[in-house]
Amino acid sequence: MTVQLLPVVNCDRLYQSLMDLADIGKLPGSGVRRLAFSPEDIRARQLVWRWMAAAGLSVRSDAAGNIIGMLPGKQAAPAFATGSHIDTVPKAGKYDGTLGVLAGIEVARTLKENGLQLQHPFEVIVFTDEEDSMIGSKAIAGTILPAAEQYDRKNQPPIQSRLQQIGGDWSQIASARRSRADMCAFVELHVEQGQVLETSGKSIGVVEGVVGLQRYMMTIKGAPNHAGTTPMELRQDALVAASHVVLAVESLAKTRPGQQVATVGALTVWPNATNVIPGEVRASLDVRDLSKAEVTGLVEQLKTQLGQIAAATQTKILIEPVLDVDPSPAAPRIQQTITAVCDRLGFSHLSLPSRAGHDAQEMGRFTDMGMIFVPSEGGVSHSEIEYTSPEQCAQGATVLLQTLLELDRGYST
């Protein structure tokens, strides 16, 4: 095996598999609905299982319902793994998740066609329920929630039953856990779901890591008075205060150095009547960055401003933490390898954080993780108009293949 071989994946075959998988759960128009544990998800899992077997992978599923296809390595070494998910949000497109799974299978096919065998075992993983609980990747990472009730969902059977439907077993969930000793690297190919690559005209995104996330609930308390009889200077308008808060959040995210994002996405007004000055506002805050210190720093700076806004508007402002997910940095060695592969293949590239969650983030909790992004047209995702061209999909899969080959040379001893 030499680098000069530069094997590439079969673009048509990869794209055909994306289209074939999209037939399962097809919605009127071009959308797809394949909720985790649904009959459509189960049919898609069966199809992917058959494709893995046909590509020469030996296939098993674990207690979390993850499907794991494996090609043996030349050595008894920890595995290289790739993969993603095939479950979708209620109104999805054809690429989110599926590209990473089908590119993994395409990599296996290409290795076989080119008579290549890695030093390390090579795994392709379909993670269970990425779009909601991430129970598949969390079981492998050992970051699973301890109580089954924490996976309860409205109008759905308990997690025990849902896992059973796909061949999993809640009582044995701990057995799905992996370690660095048996998976020494994980690389996931995914569509960007943003428009950074498209805007910059680059083909490949070298992911620096999956951002950390903190969520807060802010409560702004004013006084609900008559909108007619209360002069402007005597008001304690919670919505006026909340408006200052929304703009402070936007301004901090825009003006602090770095690429952090911060959003007030949900906001409710009480009593929410045309003729009553708003008495109370509740608003969510979502802050993401690759650096946890940056997220914390932004929130601390905001807290100072909340105090100033409260004083200026005669309101009280509370902020309470709701969620705190640590960033998951990509391994520098994998980022460097992806970059080198892109340069060798002549693909333009850009380093960027992933600001959405992915199965890779959980792999990064215990082993070396990397991610490869390909462009999403218009940055649109979780929509039937989600689109990445056949050539872009194939470029991403070829970068994945070459990255694994290159890593295999480096890691092997």
Added chain:
Amino acid sequence: MTVQLLPVVNCDRLYQSLMDLADIGKLPGSGVRRLAFSPEDIRARQLVWRWMAAAGLSVRSDAAGNIIGMLPGKQAAPAFATGSHIDTVPKAGKYDGTLGVLAGIEVARTLKENGLQLQHPFEVIVFTDEEDSMIGSKAIAGTILPAAEQYDRKNQPPIQSRLQQIGGDWSQIASARRSRADMCAFVELHVEQGQVLETSGKSIGVVEGVVGLQRYMMTIKGAPNHAGTTPMELRQDALVAASHVVLAVESLAKTRPGQQVATVGALTVWPNATNVIPGEVRASLDVRDLSKAEVTGLVEQLKTQLGQIAAATQTKILIEPVLDVDPSPAAPRIQQTITAVCDRLGFSHLSLPSRAGHDAQEMGRFTDMGMIFVPSEGGVSHSEIEYTSPEQCAQGATVLLQTLLELDRGYST
């Protein structure tokens, strides 16, 4: 009859009637619930009718259910009228509306006790349903809505049935209409429902008129993108735009000359999810001032700013009219008379607009109208803690009495 008589009302008797009326619809604590057309409203109407008759008034009710008690004048002349309402909001206090009705009856008692008869007939009117439809005062003013369906209310029988319950008759509603030829002046005593008098330490408010009101619905359209993957500079955040709008409304109301008020009271966000950049916001706008030109001017200035905000935030902003109520100025002659009476009685006073709607505003559509305000403790109204002291109530009623006497001298020929 000479001015030197200066008859005053009986403070204890007036206050006792306020407390007695508050027993009907009494809530736990000190609140009152006497919704128009409810059994409590009907019992209260019966009690007031008896009190009017006992005070020597001849009592009738019209097709809109208004109760009209009348003392004949010395001459066949158009009437002087006073009055207000005895229906309440769901959680009300003891003074809003009721003071105006019971002060009118107390004026009649005082006239009788002092052997006084006006040149003009004197009427005390209980207007139907001031707190919601204002159907009573609108029927008298001829400003009634034409279609019965426009008075439909959720979980309530049609207006025909509701009117019937209080002795009214929708099919004859036009017969309730009055004209300047049979009502040449209307003066209403009411609690301020604001804290202008209290803040300035004045006893009596000389109302300059009831403010006009315009309501609008604003729709701000952005793009609902992923709160993680959409960089700050590529966002079209409808809530950020809406926040600029809320602050622009507040700033215009505060910085334009005059005493206008403007409020964004209701605001809803779509899709209102923590992890989605707001795609659309709908927000109400309520603007009030004694000058219609001022209301229109503020809205025009806001429209210019909405265009600037839309351009700066990459959103679209629509503003649509919902309601347009003209101001109802108080007759200068009545304002001057109230002022002169206060000076003579030694009561401190202040001229101010009424920024809440009142039955008097509809009387002002066809005849000379005036209003007398007494202070509301803390400016609180529509609440069980609404409070005006016995002495303040009696001062207001005495000003009402003296104003009518003074007007009677002026208008009589």
